[in-house]
Amino acid sequence: MTDFTTLSENELKELQVKLQDKYDTYKSQGLKLDMSRGKPSPKQLDLSDEMLDVVSSKDVLKAEDGTDVRNYGGLDGLPETKKFFGEILDVNPSEVLVGGNSSLNLMHDTVSRAMFFGVYGSETPWGKLPKVKFLCPSPGYDRHFAICELFNIEMIVVDMKDDGPDMDQVEKLVKEDDSIKGIWCVPKYSNPDGITYSDEVVDRFAQLEAKANDFRIFWDDAYTVHHLTEQPDQLKNILDACKEAGHPDRVFMFSSTSKITYAGSGIGVLASSENNLNFFKKQISMQTIGPDKVNQLRHIRFFKNVENLKAHMKKHAEIIKPKFDMVLSKLESELGDKDIASWHSPNGGYFISLNTLDDCAKEVVNLAKEAGVTLTGAGATFPYGKDPRNRNIRIAPTFPSLEELEKAMNVLCVCVQLASINKLLSK
């Protein structure tokens, strides 16, 4: 088949009938497939089941420093947990604060605290200001945007380029407007584009001249070890870059083992300057006596060292790489020559970002839904759920089986073609 945009109206209508036929066949199969959320598959979760066995009633239930992991205490994590995550994130153990099972929770609470108390160095709690704004490189992660909506933080869309956010836009905005207090970033294998920020982008972030002296980068390094290839992307260390640029307190890094061990029972961490962490710890000490240390010990004893964790991540890649390949090969074979869609081919992470013709994404998602294939809602990858070009669709290939995924992609590709023809015919 050829480029849709070169077809005549009659040719398009002919094709429309054929595709509608195909669509109706799929629809009649009563499919129930889900590509909506970045969830690990059961096989991936199986990889960590032995973690349940390494801390048993027969084991010594003490941390390196003698702490009884069963009792209260350990506000910011066990020494070995801080060391382990420090190595993963290339920061000092003293720059790591260990949380509960959810890095999203740490992000939410960091914003919540900033609203009440400001951040280290703030003159005024953010919530006392007439207006607080965050920059949101988009497409981006819907749950980041949801936190802003919850706290009534105005979101400003910044375009994503192939090497990260459009830094010209970012630089101009933060220099001019002191109500801009933060920016959300997924710097490695970004959600959903799968892009890793270039060294230049990282340096420009570190060197930003911000009008707000308490401007912060929310650096969600969720996919830092989640490679799909043997030639993984490299991300420059933002904390070091910020220190060098004279902005040592600028960045909050977040990460977790949710997509390393168990999605619901992993460990979330916040890494930042000691000034930032000490500022938080005072507040956190009013909130909790400490996170679950038994689960920390479980993780540490399961992995023993970061080399083993990296080997573990290769097993994940073995399971999910074929799924990414399936999605990409379907996109290529079904949509590759038609000039109606474009997509990224990521080296890691959890998503493939598909752009349709303008104004088609909602229709595609609806058509797929009616045929039993659930996708992330169109618009979800933009603040307020509003994709200005209505074209971005986030594909999450990890949870379904390869077989299900093939079926789901067949449906999706027909839906994209149908919506595109409808669009072209309506012109």
Added chain:
Amino acid sequence: MTDFTTLSENELKELQVKLQDKYDTYKSQGLKLDMSRGKPSPKQLDLSDEMLDVVSSKDVLKAEDGTDVRNYGGLDGLPETKKFFGEILDVNPSEVLVGGNSSLNLMHDTVSRAMFFGVYGSETPWGKLPKVKFLCPSPGYDRHFAICELFNIEMIVVDMKDDGPDMDQVEKLVKEDDSIKGIWCVPKYSNPDGITYSDEVVDRFAQLEAKANDFRIFWDDAYTVHHLTEQPDQLKNILDACKEAGHPDRVFMFSSTSKITYAGSGIGVLASSENNLNFFKKQISMQTIGPDKVNQLRHIRFFKNVENLKAHMKKHAEIIKPKFDMVLSKLESELGDKDIASWHSPNGGYFISLNTLDDCAKEVVNLAKEAGVTLTGAGATFPYGKDPRNRNIRIAPTFPSLEELEKAMNVLCVCVQLASINKLLSK
């Protein structure tokens, strides 16, 4: 020995020399004993070690409803967890929201959310009001008061009586002042007095006429199954009482397994009306994808049912009852006939509340500290750390061994006597 208050100045001075001698001997022993926090002892924690073995790689890692406990999801808890806590707290499973490892965290977040968003039925977020006040029956739990301080909530002391807070004061205050939005209660085996609220007190709470239509009772039922005797105290069901009184949304109940299984790796819960929980769930869904479900399964499979949990609590009592008895018998034998101190003898919970002569508590705590015995800071049981009569000392007997406890109590009793004599001589 006899009543100190009947002794002459010379007799007191003579006694002072003897006691100082005794104190100096203790001091020279280089003791390092801690009665400051309500922590379970290692032996108590041992009781739950088999909980680590009931969820292993060989087990089916699914909940009753088929949920894979390893993956994301389950915002408010697994069905069996809600059912289990529903039975413990005598509420419907639909009235239970399961959290992470800390009920303190749930309390903190409940206050934090109320400040930002109000509670169900609020006209205005509490944080937007010129002033928010909480009633604080005192002596009470220092960490409750710390949450109020963090959020700049003004605390009003309400006296504790033998059957709970002074309800005449409570009724008068909440009826007159609509800036009073909440009250902290530990209704069973209260911290520190060990008092259980009477049915009348519970009913008066449920029936309160509050000027603020969004007034809430923060009902920290931390010690609901933590009995020390075979004749446990009975606490009337506040949620039912509130429903009957036409205030179904008035109460937030909190509880946890922190002092049932592991202090650092238990399960915290919030129980309340479905209206309240639905209001919270919308906000919590922006904060986390859900709490640790593997740990929920671990608890459920370990206990199987509430009967087993009750049997388990008897094993705790076997360990800690002798410690409470030691403290009480030391108090009785050393201070019982001297008219310088009074204390409660609780049927459960974690504390013994000691009242010295007015203006002696700080000196006692300091003297003990210098002799190597750490107690909860004097004043900690009152808002802002200010005990107006400077007389209350919270004794936490569970963590030290019986041997350590005996030594610590010997020191404490000498300190109380010394401080009392100093006080009597200064008159």
